[in-house]
Amino acid sequence: MSVTRSYFICFAVRSGSSLLCQLLADTGLAGRPEEHFYHNISPDNLRGEPIADYESSIADALKSHTTANGVFGSKIGGGYWQDFTRRLLGIEALAGLPLREALDRCFPGLRYIHLTRRNKVRQAVSHWLAIQSGRWSSQHIATNVSPQYDFAAIDTLLQELAFREAVWADYFARNGIIPLQLVYEDFVQQKEATILRILDYLQIQRPADFQVPSPRHQPVGGELAEQWTQRFRKEKQAQFWTAFW
Numbered sequence: 347m348s349v350t351r352s353y354f355i356c357f358a359v360r361s362g363s364s365l366l367c368q369l370l371a372d373t374g375l376a377g378r379p380e381e382h383f384y385h386n387i388s389p390d391n392l393r394g395e396p397i398a399d400y401e402s403s404i405a406d407a408l409k410s411h412t413t414a415n416g417v418f419g420s421k422i423g424g425g426y427w428q429d430f431t432r433r434l435l436g437i438e439a440l441a442g443l444p445l446r447e448a449l450d451r452c453f454p455g456l457r458y459i460h461l462t463r464r465n466k467v468r469q470a471v472s473h474w475l476a477i478q479s480g481r482w483s484s485q486h487i488a489t490n491v492s493p494q495y496d497f498a499a500i501d502t503l504l505q506e507l508a509f510r511e512a513v514w515a516d517y518f519a520r521n522g523i524i525p526l527q528l529v530y531e532d533f534v535q536q537k538e539a540t541i542l543r544i545l546d547y548l549q550i551q552r553p554a555d556f557q558v559p560s561p562r563h564q565p566v567g568g569e570l571a572e573q574w575t576q577r578f579r580k581e582k583q584a585q586f587w588t589a590f591w
Contacts, residue, residue: 348416349408349412349416349417349418349453349454350415350416350417350454350455351416351417351418351454351455351457351548351549351550352377352417352418352419352420352453352454352455352456352457353376353377353379353417353418353419353420353456353457353458353459353548354419354420354421354422354453354456354457354458354459355367355379355419355420355421355422355459355461356421356422356424356458356459356460356461356514356525357421357422357423357424357460357461357462358423358424358425358462358463358469358507358510358511358514359423359425359469359473359476359507359510360463360469360470360472360473360476361461361462361463361469361530362461362463362530362533362534363421363423363461364482364483364563365533365534365537365561365563366379366421366461366528366533366540367379367380367419367421368559368561368562368563369537369541369558369559369561370419370541370544372559372562373541373545373552373556373558373559374413375413375415375417375545375550375552375556376413376417376419376544376545376548376550377411377412377413377417377418377419377420378410378411378412378413378419379411379419379420379421380411380420380421381420381421381422381423382407382411382420383407383420383422383426383430384422384423384426384430385397385426385429385430385433387425387426387429393429394426394429397433400433400434400436400437401437401438401439404434404452407420408453415550415551417548417550418453423510424509424510424511424512424513424514425510427513427514427517428513431445434448434449434452435448440452445517445521446521446523457525457526457547457548458518458523458525458526459525459526459528459544459547460514460518460525460526460527460528461528461529461530461533462511462527462528462529462530463529463530463531464529464530464531465531465575466504466507466508467500467504467575467578467579467582468567468571468572468575469507470500470501470503470504470507470578471500471567471571471574471575471578472566472567472571473503473507474493474496474499474500474503474574475493475566475567475570475571475574476566477499478490478493478494479491479493481566483563483566484563484564484565484566485562485563493570495574495577497578497581497582500574500578501578501582526543526544526547528540528544534565537558537561538558541558541559542558579591
């Protein structure tokens with residue numbers, strides 16, 4: 347299938363990207379967006395898994411995850427954008443090109459959807475819960491059913507989140523890109539309107555009888571996440587000269 351238009355969902359961890367990808371994939375019109383370019387980088391493996399021929403790896407992703415109307419999508423996290431672009435610019439045919447030009451050559455008609463979350467503390471708490479439990483979505487089974495609150499861990503993840511978000515702010519600003527902006531808290535309350543907005547932004551035609559798919563992902567944090575959010579909020583602000591929130 348020849349790709350005629352592409353899009354990236356640019357996100358930071360725990361911002362609803364799995365739900366968004368599921369809804370878009372289930373339309374049958376917007377490619378099959380998944381985390382196609384995450385290659386298992388971690389604190390213990392900063393270079394990630396080796397891929398000898400990255401040009402072929404990208405070609406395989408395009409071939410396998412493009413829908414019949416020529417649309418390809420992928421979500422990509424700020425936490426591994428540097429790893430992805432390092433590999434991309436290491437392709438011989440792209441050597442010496444500016445990053446945006448290299449991306450445009452690989453991904454025809456590339457557009458950007460920027461997904462953020464308004465409540466950053468809740469986002470960091472959600473990240474810490476997922477790290478401990480191993481449950482990154484409602485479709486996963488927890489491997490640890492007794493996660494423990496840790497102020498320092500949540501505080502570190504909150505600071506890390508600022509840098510993950512800065513990745514996108516910097517890339518968009520440097521390249522004059524105005525992405526489609528989505529906010530998690532609005533998206534989960536307006537799923538149908540959000541999907542229609544994305545399809546319009548990508549200029550994807552839809553049949554007259556089109557219906558937005560039903561969500562197969564559900565929130566996983568629940569009461570515990572809310573308790574930890576409020577506890578962290580109080581403990582963090584105790585370090586300030588006053589409570590702002």
